[in-house]
Amino acid sequence: QDNYRKILSRITSFLYIGSAVASRDRELLKNHHITHILNLTRSPNAFPNDYTCEAIPLRDTAHENLTMEIIKRAVNFIN
Numbered sequence: 615q616d617n618y619r620k621i622l623s624r625i626t627s628f629l630y631i632g633s634a635v636a637s638r639d640r641e642l643l644k645n646h647h648i649t650h651i652l653n654l655t656r657s658p659n660a661f662p663n664d665y666t667c668e669a670i671p672l673r674d675t676a677h678e679n680l681t682m683e684i685i686k687r688a689v690n691f692i693n
Contacts, residue, residue: 619633619634619635619636620632620633620635620636620639620642621633621636622636622642622646622648629692630646630648634653634655634657637651637653637659637660638660640660640661640664643661643665648665649665649666650665650666650667650668650691651665651666651667651668652667652668652670652688652691652692653667653668653669653670654670654672654688655671655672655674656671656672656673668687668688668691670684670687670688672684
């Protein structure tokens with residue numbers, strides 16, 4: 615199961631989605647030429663000095679309140 619969690623899925627030519635486990639795998643990030651990380655978990659960024667990071671602390675539950683402010687913040691970072 616940990617190997618599955620280390621997969622990055624390509625969304626666009628510059629955007630990938632992955633798990634918290636994947637974001638802590640320096641070799642995986644390097645191999646995919648990752649330069650920025652949008653962290654949508656309550657876990658700290660694994661390599662804050664090596665990547666441009668934005669952290670928005672969310673829980674992975676159906677009850678998480680995704681406000682427009684949170685969505686705008688994430689979209690602004692991606693842009």
